[in-house]
Amino acid sequence: MAQISFFSVALKNLKRKTFRTGVLVFAIALLVSLLIFAISFTVSVASSLKKSADRLGADLVVVPVGARGFAEEFLLESKNTSFYMPISIIEKVWEIEGIEALTYHTYLSSISGLCCDIMPTRIVAYNPKTDFIINPWLQESLGRPLQLGESIAGFGTSENLGLGLLDIEATIFDNRFKIVGVLEQTGTGLDHALFMTEDNLKNIIESGKSPLKKGEISIIFTKLKKGYDPDFVGRVLEGEIPEVDVVARSDMGEKFINTLADINKIFLLTTILASVLTTFLVWAIFSAIANERSKEIGIMRALGAKESHIVRLYLIEVLVLGLLGSIIGVLAGTYLSAMLAGSFSLLKNISAGLTVSQQSVIAMVGLLVGTTICVTGAMMPINRIKKMEPLLVIKEE
Amino acid sequence: MSFLHIENLTKTYTVDHETLMGVDNVSLSINRGEFLSIVGHSGSGKTTLVSIIGGILKPTAGRVLLEGVDICTLDDSKLSEFRAKRIGFMFQFASLLPILTAKENVLLPGIFNPGQITDNDNTARGLLEMVGIGEKLDSYPSQLSGGQQRRVAIARALLNNPDIILADEPTGDLDEETEAEIMHLLEEINKKQGVTIILITHNLGLAGKAQKKYRMSRGQLVDI
Numbered sequence: 014m015a016q017i018s019f020f021s022v023a024l025k026n027l028k029r030k031t032f033r034t035g036v037l038v039f040a041i042a043l044l045v046s047l048l049i050f051a052i053s054f055t056v057s058v059a060s061s062l063k064k065s066a067d068r069l070g071a072d073l074v075v076v077p078v079g080a081r082g083f084a085e086e087f088l089l090e091s092k093n094t095s096f097y098m099p100i101s102i103i104e105k106v107w108e109i110e111g112i113e114a115l116t117y118h119t120y121l122s123s124i125s126g127l128c129c130d131i132m133p134t135r136i137v138a139y140n141p142k143t144d145f146i147i148n149p150w151l152q153e154s155l156g157r158p159l160q161l162g163e164s165i166a167g168f169g170t171s172e173n174l175g176l177g178l179l180d181i182e183a184t185i186f187d188n189r190f191k192i193v194g195v196l197e198q199t200g201t202g203l204d205h206a207l208f209m210t211e212d213n214l215k216n217i218i219e220s221g222k223s224p225l226k227k228g229e230i231s232i233i234f235t236k237l238k239k240g241y242d243p244d245f246v247g248r249v250l251e252g253e254i255p256e257v258d259v260v261a262r263s264d265m266g267e268k269f270i271n272t273l274a275d276i277n278k279i280f281l282l283t284t285i286l287a288s289v290l291t292t293f294l295v296w297a298i299f300s301a302i303a304n305e306r307s308k309e310i311g312i313m314r315a316l317g318a319k320e321s322h323i324v325r326l327y328l329i330e331v332l333v334l335g336l337l338g339s340i341i342g343v344l345a346g347t348y349l350s351a352m353l354a355g356s357f358s359l360l361k362n363i364s365a366g367l368t369v370s371q372q373s374v375i376a377m378v379g380l381l382v383g384t385t386i387c388v389t390g391a392m393m394p395i396n397r398i399k400k401m402e403p404l405l406v407i408k409e410e
Numbered sequence: 411m412s413f414l415h416i417e418n419l420t421k422t423y424t425v426d427h428e429t430l431m432g433v434d435n436v437s438l439s440i441n442r443g444e445f446l447s448i449v450g451h452s453g454s455g456k457t458t459l460v461s462i463i464g465g466i467l468k469p470t471a472g473r474v475l476l477e478g479v480d481i482c483t484l485d486d487s488k489l490s491e492f493r494a495k496r497i498g499f500m501f502q503f504a505s506l507l508p509i510l511t512a513k514e515n516v517l518l519p520g521i522f523n524p525g526q527i528t529d530n531d532n533t534a535r536g537l538l539e540m541v542g543i544g545e546k547l548d549s550y551p552s553q554l555s556g557g558q559q560r561r562v563a564i565a566r567a568l569l570n571n572p573d574i575i576l577a578d579e580p581t582g583d584l585d586e587e588t589e590a591e592i593m594h595l596l597e598e599i600n601k602k603q604g605v606t607i608i609l610i611t612h613n614l615g616l617a618g619k620a621q622k623k624y625r626m627s628r629g630q631l632v633d634i
């Protein structure tokens with residue numbers, strides 16, 4: 014038979030009122046799962062925004078004035094928007110000090126039925142000579158440049174269009190295209206586009222089915238020389254060229270980040286309230302426990318238990334409770350985050366996902382908070398009871 | 411200097427602004443290995459007195475010196491150690507933990523006094539056999555009779571080999587035969603191990619067996 018120890022006595026104490034223990038574990042699990050969900054949500058949105066911006070590889074993005082929001086939507090989420098500026102802007106951008114590399118895209122939205130036989134898709138035409146956005150991915154996926162009349166699908170597009178097979182033909186603005194491959198997933202809004210080189214645009218414009226005119230482009234990507242501050246160069250750019258708006262890499266997704274800050278406030282408020290409530294519940298239950306067991310505590314004191322022994326005994330009890338609740342909460346919260354992620358458009362449009370190490374850190378935070386709250390709530394009643402004179406509590410009935 | 415020296419000990423209780431006298435200026439010297447008995451009416455202050463001696467109640471005034479050290483001035487840690495190592499309590503009230511078996515109850519003081527007892531199982535068995543309920547090792551208090559519970563508490567008081575046993579009506583609800591057995595046990599412990607015993611009892615016959623006999627009356631202690 015096992016020897017008697019603080020741990021075995023604490024466990025026996027825990028088993029005395031299983032329902033009450035269960036309620037407490039449940040409350041802590043609820044709190045922790047809420048916490049896990051809130052943190053997972055925030056972190057996954059924030060980190061995937063950053064990943065997307067980094068992935069684009071551009072320090073500054075130049076768009077027609079007023080299109081800043083559209084550009085972000087286009088690049089970071091999967092919305093279909095078109096905006097245009099004359100190609101002559103490029104020369105003006107080159108004149109700004111600090112520009113090292115520059116390329117541009119032209120965007121089109123395909124409209125099913127009217128001109129095209131594919132689902133509404135975003136079409137990205139790029140300049141294969143100067144490009145540094147698409148080419149690196151193309152190199153990985155196809156291993157050769159795209160030819161005239163060829164197109165490659167973004168990762169998400171292939172899912173949307175159901176393009177399991179290669180070498181499918183599609184009509185886009187009255188032009189036949191051969192879809193020769195699928196790009197690897199990038200985690201940006203470009204996953205939902207169809208790519209082609211810009212020499213195809215001539216035929217598309219001639220078809221007359223697109224709103225695009227000759228000599229129009231949508232967006233300019235620039236890389237800066239070492240030592241140039243993107244924010245500064247961006248301000249110079251906007252000052253010199255009134256026709257454009259500039260988004261620096263660090264500002265990309267600003268719209269989201271602001272929304273996110275609001276959501277965070279709500280989460281923060283909810284978790285604080287839930288924490289206070291749970292602490293109060295633990296406090297109430299442990300006050301009841303302390304009262305019920307005051308005589309036993311007095312007896313243990315008379316038998317030689319120090320105040321610290323009493324604290325240790327109850328700390329074990331509350332730690333087991335807290336850990337149990339927190340572990341259940343972490344599991345439930347992680348599961349919930351994964352399940353509900355799809356029903357939040359903020360998470361659906363940007364490709365969100367947490368790495369294992371991010372998840373482990375969040376789990377640790379959940380465990381820590383759950384356990385800390387348990388200990389905090391329980392310590393007050395325990396401290397009160399350990400101080401009482403043993404004889405007086407022993408005589409209590 | 412005597413082993414245990416009690417000096418002008420006073421304890422008053424305050425209930426609703428009224429002051430009740432629990433122990434009234436008691437002084438007493440006890441030598442190591444002595445067997446004392448205290449009799450007295452209900453409410454005369456017997457429990458209050460031994461509780462102060464055992465360090466589970468603070469006196470209002472006076473000192474309790476054990477080998478010259480005033481236990482009333484010890485901090486919690488030292489006082490608890492004093493109780494764990496030197497005092498064996500046998501309470502007037504039911505005092506077993508309901509969640510623990512007889513054996514676990516007997517061994518409970520051991521976790522507050524680590525290192526003292528090594529062979530848990532045999533120690534507990536030996537003590538419970540000594541008080542005559544060796545077969546109830548794994549019974550819970552609720553499964554034991556009042557008298558059996560009392561014996562478990564007595565066995566528990568002996569676990570840490572205390573220097574002083576404070577027995578507050580230890581045989582209160584036991585039959586005469588068992589009462590005699592327990593008394594015999596206490597006498598044995600007193601004689602063989604030299605343990606100092608203070609026995610509170612209403613039974614004048616039992617009290618008479620002690621070397622020194624006292625009576626408490628309204629908080630005061632008198633020789634008889």
Ligand SMILES: Nc1ncnc2c1ncn2[C@@H]1O[C@H](COP(=O)(O)OP(=O)(O)OP(=O)(O)O)[C@@H](O)[C@H]1O
Pocket residue numbers: 405423424425430431432450451452453454455456457458459502
């Ligand atoms: N916690 C307390 N609060 C107030 N008064 C108390 C308290 N404990 C004891 N008393 C009072 O102190 C006096 C002595 O009580 P004590 O318990 O020492 O008596 P006793 O001699 O042990 O009696 P009994 O033989 O019935 O056990 C009594 O008058 C009692 O009313």
Ligand SMILES: [Mg+2]
Pocket residue numbers: 456457458502578
């Ligand atoms: Mg009494």
